Amino acid sequence: AQKITQTQPGMFVQEKEAVTLDCTYDTSDQSYGLFWYKQPSSGEMIFLIYQGSYDEQNATEGRYSLNFQKARKSANLVISASQLGDSAMYFCAMSAGGSQGNLIFGKGTKLSVKP
């Protein structure tokens, strides 16, 4: 069965510093996608970044990058130059294989950015 594990329930980072949020996954599929979403206290789910299992280069989107290590089955999110507005819950997710694409989510990491 597919599973996403986020081992850090909460993280603190100083404003302007970089932070890494951990995510490991388990799947027997060869083809899958990995996603990160941000959920602020207002509740909406904001798509941040995507990495396909066959992508050889790590995905980047502005201040977000995904450190994809396939052999270790990890897909860590790196946020550079943290801002106060980055304080939120962050969810790692994996898409089911084949033509479905529904997401399996981890339990999330609550990131707090300190001024």
Added chain:
Amino acid sequence: DSGVTQTPKHLITATGQRVTLRCSPRSGDLSVYWYQQSLDQGLQFLIQYYNGEERAKGNILERFSAQQFPDLHSELNLSSLELGDSALYFCASSVVGSTYNEQFFGPGTRLTVL
């Protein structure tokens, strides 16, 4: 703004009642997903529709049903509501609905069952 709309934003109802949640996907997206977020279960996939047809089912209770209409909007029907159904219900949409498509989420409907 993701382009996915959900109504209503908040819903308060009583046990045993029935409610309908509505979702309009982003323009051009054919696939709609429903997810439930609760404190004890986290974010769980309920059901997926693609171009009007059911494509995948997750942990959806028999008391819940959904459909996607010809204009691609979707409705999630929850009946015989229980206290444990209180949760944030998200709709998400993607272009096709495969492994490689990003899903964009609506703002959610917060359901409170009293």
